[in-house]
Amino acid sequence: MPFTPIRRSTTSSIVIRFHNSATDLLANCQSDLKARERDANIILPFALKAKHGESSSSSTSSAPHNPKFLPQITTSFSSDSESSDDEAVPALTSPTKVDQFWLSAWTSRGRQPAKLDMVLSCTNGPIGKYPVFLYSNVPDEDLTSVLVIPRIDALVARLRSLVTSKRVFSVFGPVPLTQPFVHAWSSSTGATPVIDPYYAAKHTFCTRESLTSAPISPLSVSHSLRLAEPSDLVGAASLCHGFASGSEPFVLSVEDSIKEANLYISQRQMYVYKIEDAIASIVCVTRSSANVSAITKVYTNPHFRGQKCAEKLVRYVCQVLLGEMGKREVVLFVAHDNKAAEKVYDRVGFQGLWGKPRPEGVNDWVEIGFEEAEVGHW
Template sequence: MLVQSIQSYTQTTVYYSAEDLPQAVLDTLRANELSSNVTLPIIEKQLTRRPDASKRDQCWIVVETSKQVDLILAVTNGDNGAYPVFICPSSSCQCITEFLQPRLHLLAHALRAAMPVRRVYSVFAPDVIAHGFISCWTMLTGVRAEPAPYYHAMFSYCTRKSIASQRQLTMFPGLVIELRPAVDRDVNAVASLCFQFAADSAPFFLTEAKALVEAQKLISQQQVWVHTIRRTEDPICNEEVASIAAFTRNSDHVATITKVFTNPHWRRRGCAERLVRRVTRHLLSTKTAVALYVGHDNPARFVYHRCGFLGLANDASLHAGVESWIEIGLDQSKVQLGHW
């Protein structure tokens, strides 16, 4: 489907299958794997699966100006349900109102024609893009934003150059720690921490059953590590999973840490920092960068800063690509919530 603007050189194209995306779009995403981490890994995963041309519950909408890609909007689904609408700018996109407004207007009209209004339950994008799109969407559909954003975070990344050297973290006598990929015997512990993580991530809660399914998939796909602790005097070596770190959106050169959570019983012992350092080093053995999002008001940003993630010490302007992203939810009485 093609929707043209008044200026004939700007147009939007809707694709309902990852297989239909033109090489120019894939090249644009791969040229900036960091900022496209919410979109590119999903496309690449779908390209390895059997095509389903009849599937119409997802789409990608591309805004182009004179054959140059400006914006890519993605409506996709994950294992636990429908994802938010993701909007990724190209590296050449100008994130100023005069440039964005007509393009976001085109995106809103194309999405309205391509997907049911109830499917658009939230939008996640760089701040100026998310706010601009929601304004267009509300004018077009009448569906207003929820009073408070669901998530407002700084996008950061760590490279082999920026990763922090190992520092001595506080240890506690009588405790033995291990940092390793999760295995099948960890599934119940990982599920419990996934459940607790979601309980702090309103409105995207998980049932215990879905948390178990998520843990099983994370372990089977080797996308989660655990920080275990046991007491030296324990004769049968019972270990507890104190913390988890999952990385579920991964492309050729970039891995994304998507979930870090520590059992409240084991907090203030450096578990998250120790595990994030180890996981980041592991990922950087095969990737050029590791990305993550951390809430503006989340004290964990200082943990990630100490691990070598850039722009989290009130110095975002000094690091290219570090920027604020926001997820704006839409009136829950008029949409169908998904999960991510």
């Protein structure tokens, strides 16, 4: 009789690891995050900054950094069928009081090293709590529902054991991750998603090669581009307030606008376009790691619009970051419905905008809010 080989299914597991410090997260995930530094910008820079601020007496100092010893949830499934086993998810416990933390989702196959698939962050900012952020360590073309849904379901199960539904006021991440998260979180907690997304945008980037030269005339004597200084605080705070007023629900009081502007200035993260004594535009740069920085706020005083102030300042900031500061890429988000801003960024050299082909790294992100939650700020 002819010999018929028996096909053995390969059992795989989705492993969810809990990290109660940036030190612990980076001990396990830093190499993966650095390998995709541009795409991991929503997670890596904050974690690096948080690690720097963690004292040696943190609770993780006695916790082993070997991933196999980390607190985790394991969901087993067959890699042949790629179907998850819902019964493998442990029963939920009452939410535990945790200030800020990260969850990572891994695929484990036998004796092979576990592979990082996703990271979820639930962290705090200087003015308010941040949304839940989602990062995919998997290329866009591989983000199928078969891969995404069981991992998001497992992340949601773990998240629900750590926080109440009021903490998750919104979630922000790539569309293929965010939409399944909203469905899973709503089904698990009964939370109601806000009908219209808080933010729907393209994630794009600019490099030294793509950065364009200024096609406009030199600045006049009364105009200047520079880092913001303490003397700029009042004008800068006014523009921070103006930016936030158009970013519902993340509006700022006058006091918080001053606090935010002061933080930007003291940390050398704000650039200004000044016309005589007035600040015409601001550009804020945060989420910086070794090779990548993010432009996270661009706003022009309504009295100075139509003079290409934002374009001049964004280009100047990119020149500083990619030149003097040695960054390889500058990233930003541009809202789908903000065609004026998209045109500006396209002229500066950001990729995949204004109807042009999208290279790898330009993709769609969305922030979806939840009703009756305690809104933070970012």
